[in-house]
Amino acid sequence: MRYVDEFRNAELGRAVATEILAAVDPTRHHKLMEICGGHTHAIYKYALDDLLPANVELVHGPGCPVCVIPLGRVDDAIALARTDGVIFTCFGDMLRVPGSDQTLLDAKAQGADVRMVYSPLDALRIARENPDREVVFFAIGFETTAPSTALTLKRAKAEGVTNFSCFCNHVTIEPPLRALLESPDMSLDGFVGPGHVCTVIGTRAFEFIPAEYRRPVVISGFEPLDILQSILMLVRQLHDGRCEVENQYTRVVPRDGNPRALEVMAEVFEPRPQFEWRGLGSIPRSGLGLSDAYRELDAEARFDVPGIRVEDPRACQCGEVLKGAIKPWECKVFGTACTPEHAIGTCMVSPEGACAAYYSSGRLARQTEVV
Amino acid sequence: MSASRESLAGGREQRVLEIIETARAKPARFRDERITLAHGAGGRATQTLIEGLLLPAFGAPGGTLAALGDAGAVRAGDAQLAMSTDSFVVKPLRFPGGSIGELAVNGTVNDLAVSGARALAMTVSLILEEGLDAGVLRSEVAAIAAAAQAANVEIVSGDTKVVERGAADGMYICTTAIGSVDARARLSSGAIAPGDRVLVSGPIAAHGMAIMLARNLFELDAAIESDTCSLWPAVDALLDAAGSDLHCMRDATRGGVASVLNELARAAGVAVTVRESDVPVDPSVAAAAELLGIEPMHVANEGRLVAFLAPGAAEHALSVLQGVAGCEQAALIGEVGEDPPGMVLVETGFGGRRVMDQLVGDPLPRIC
Numbered sequence: 207m208r209y210v211d212e213f214r215n216a217e218l219g220r221a222v223a224t225e226i227l228a229a230v231d232p233t234r235h236h237k238l239m240e241i242c243g244g245h246t247h248a249i250y251k252y253a254l255d256d257l258l259p260a261n262v263e264l265v266h267g268p269g270c271p272v273c274v275i276p277l278g279r280v281d282d283a284i285a286l287a288r289t290d291g292v293i294f295t296c297f298g299d300m301l302r303v304p305g306s307d308q309t310l311l312d313a314k315a316q317g318a319d320v321r322m323v324y325s326p327l328d329a330l331r332i333a334r335e336n337p338d339r340e341v342v343f344f345a346i347g348f349e350t351t352a353p354s355t356a357l358t359l360k361r362a363k364a365e366g367v368t369n370f371s372c373f374c375n376h377v378t379i380e381p382p383l384r385a386l387l388e389s390p391d392m393s394l395d396g397f398v399g400p401g402h403v404c405t406v407i408g409t410r411a412f413e414f415i416p417a418e419y420r421r422p423v424v425i426s427g428f429e430p431l432d433i434l435q436s437i438l439m440l441v442r443q444l445h446d447g448r449c450e451v452e453n454q455y456t457r458v459v460p461r462d463g464n465p466r467a468l469e470v471m472a473e474v475f476e477p478r479p480q481f482e483w484r485g486l487g488s489i490p491r492s493g494l495g496l497s498d499a500y501r502e503l504d505a506e507a508r509f510d511v512p513g514i515r516v517e518d519p520r521a522c523q524c525g526e527v528l529k530g531a532i533k534p535w536e537c538k539v540f541g542t543a544c545t546p547e548h549a550i551g552t553c554m555v556s557p558e559g560a561c562a563a564y565y566s567s568g569r570l571a572r573q574t575e576v577v
Numbered sequence: 578m579s580a581s582r583e584s585l586a587g588g589r590e591q592r593v594l595e596i597i598e599t600a601r602a603k604p605a606r607f608r609d610e611r612i613t614l615a616h617g618a619g620g621r622a623t624q625t626l627i628e629g630l631l632l633p634a635f636g637a638p639g640g641t642l643a644a645l646g647d648a649g650a651v652r653a654g655d656a657q658l659a660m661s662t663d664s665f666v667v668k669p670l671r672f673p674g675g676s677i678g679e680l681a682v683n684g685t686v687n688d689l690a691v692s693g694a695r696a697l698a699m700t701v702s703l704i705l706e707e708g709l710d711a712g713v714l715r716s717e718v719a720a721i722a723a724a725a726q727a728a729n730v731e732i733v734s735g736d737t738k739v740v741e742r743g744a745a746d747g748m749y750i751c752t753t754a755i756g757s758v759d760a761r762a763r764l765s766s767g768a769i770a771p772g773d774r775v776l777v778s779g780p781i782a783a784h785g786m787a788i789m790l791a792r793n794l795f796e797l798d799a800a801i802e803s804d805t806c807s808l809w810p811a812v813d814a815l816l817d818a819a820g821s822d823l824h825c826m827r828d829a830t831r832g833g834v835a836s837v838l839n840e841l842a843r844a845a846g847v848a849v850t851v852r853e854s855d856v857p858v859d860p861s862v863a864a865a866a867e868l869l870g871i872e873p874m875h876v877a878n879e880g881r882l883v884a885f886l887a888p889g890a891a892e893h894a895l896s897v898l899q900g901v902a903g904c905e906q907a908a909l910i911g912e913v914g915e916d917p918p919g920m921v922l923v924e925t926g927f928g929g930r931r932v933m934d935q936l937v938g939d940p941l942p943r944i945c
Contacts, residue, residue, distance in 0.1 A: 253929020
């Protein structure tokens with residue numbers, strides 16, 4: 207595949223790995239967080255840990271859209287799915303996320319009309335094809351997916367599709383990062399920044415990290431060579447004592463992001479005063495709700511949604527995993543009570559979740575020599 | 578556990594990994610309250626259903642079912658027979674490269690073939706939905722007849738049922754076949770040994786991708802055709818080339834090559850290492866899988882087998898197999914090792930090494 211294979215070239219990968227080894231200070235331990243779940247997935251898929259010196263440790267961050275959805279919101283989704291006359295549409299990953307009592311897949315098996323879609327536009331199409339049914343779309347994700355939801359809602363409004371609504375769970379990346387950077391046990395040395403999010407919000411949106419928290423950031427692409435190169439750039443910043451936002455993913459990411467996407471998001475969404483995150487608690491202005499102009503398409507306004515905050519399961523340490531405070535295998539229930547077949551935590555469900563990625567691909571000791 | 582692994586892993590992490598492996602090695606328990614689509618996907622949920630519910634109820638200790646092969650062994654006097662059954666619920670009924678009728682014959686013929694048996698006789702049951710277009714039925718009946726003729730298997734019995742509109746989706750087919758085990762075959766998962774080479778009979782993942790694209794879910798256009806075909810010619814060639822050095826074979830259907838390798842690694846208590854860059858995948862299939870974020874080794878095949886061969890016989894068997902029509906791109910993709918037992922590892926094209934697990938559930942139901 208042209209334009210993909212070039213970024214998976216093993217020879218170049220080894221060369222970058224050698225450069226990392228040369229650039230890293232052997233007396234220091236570097237804890238680098240990849241913010242985005244897409245990076246976590248790629249790191250396990252390509253076993254990039256194997257190519258890094260042992261004193262460069264990758265910590266998995268909060269940027270997995272499925273992982274951050276709290277129990278109460280899953281319960282709300284299931285309640286919507288069970289509402290008479292509703293066709294409930296969502297991405298495949300969400301089907302297996304546990305709520306308090308069950309998953310959407312269980313609700314489907316009990317008769318709820320739950321349908322997997324690949325884009326919000328599919329959900330809108332289903333609404334057009336079923337004018338006598340109410341079609342609800344379960345919107346999740348960071349700034350990467352929010353524009354497509356926004357455009358879909360814009361189109362629904364323009365076309366006057368009245369039987370379509372959105373259960374909005376979009377979130378933004380800055381608030382949880384700030385929460386993380388301000389937590390007392392914060393021990394991260396630098397960040398691999400989320401390339402896809404930056405195509406929308408630009409690299410500028412991450413400048414607060416070096417400016418306010420003195421940590422370097424490198425915005426990275428998603429191919430293995432991208433990620434290795436970003437790690438090299440971070441290690442070099444740390445070595446030089448520099449602290450800035452660098453852009454490894456220049457082939458896609460501009461500094462100012464995508465103004466048109468930002469414009470449509472601003473039109474359709476507005477920040478919620480508070481939004482609950484799995485394991486991280488309630489974070490002010492971290493979630494997106496629908497703006498007044500789009501209120502009529504808000505499933506939470508149209509239907510009776512329980513909206514009850516539910517504590518995370520006691521045994522579950524997803525919050526610690528999302529903050530990078532513990533490794534997946536350090537969670538008390540990892541791999542025994544919590545497995546991909548019977549997940550307790552969200553991080554064990556999505557392929558971008560740190561626990562699922564480690565369980566499915568990483569159950570192996572690192573092969574690199576200890577430096 | 579090898580010394581190298583022990584010394585390289587952190588002690589605590591290593592202990593957690595060992596606890597997990599112990600938990601995974603235990604027989605699966607079926608604890609679910611309801612059947613969900615995941616139970617039909619061929620991954621770990623299916624395994625739980627089979628090992629946790631069906632096997633304890635049906636399988637005599639040490640009996641033929643307990644081997645969980647693609648077909649069961651039946652002894653009739655001196656004759657060694659094999660028997661297998663399969664149901665087909667694929668949607669859509671017709672797809673590029675094949676249709677449900679062709680699949681229904683090949684699927685069961687292949688379950689016998691990879692058990693070393695050539696199909697002799699087959700039964701066909703049709704479950705038809707009220708209102709099914711007779712033209713559709715006619716063309717599927719013709720497809721069944723043609724595939725049976727091509728596989729040289731006689732249809733000796735059958736059944737038809739019609740259910741109310743909505744109680745089935747067009748048509749479902751169930752086929753059962755009996756075959757005679759080839760005298761050259763010495764196949765069992767227990768014969769898999771460290772050092773064995775792993776072979777696939779051709780480019781993988783075409784069937785599953787063809788079905789996905791045929792459902793028009795992605796607005797993706799690619800010329801991908803299902804790989805459905807009878808595997809007997811491939812098996813015949815491998816038996817001829819390798820005889821008893823051909824240790825085990827499986828038909829890599831639902832759950833793909835990854836599921837088959839995991840099942841066999843677990844059954845034989847060995848490790849399997851696959852070199853990702855040696856796994857043949859058609860470029861258009863690879864591109865579609867890439868766009869959809871799907872791992873080709875998890876995608877279903879309907880005319881691809883995975884074989885384990887003694888190291889000395891592997892190269893010769895491969896070159897013989899490559900002479901069989903449709904198997905020109907057969908390849909040796911990996912090796913069997915001792916450690917870690919029951920696991921499948923991938924050497925990625927990029928140089929790292931990772932675990933390759935089964936999927937819990939396939940995001941795409943009704944693939945065959």
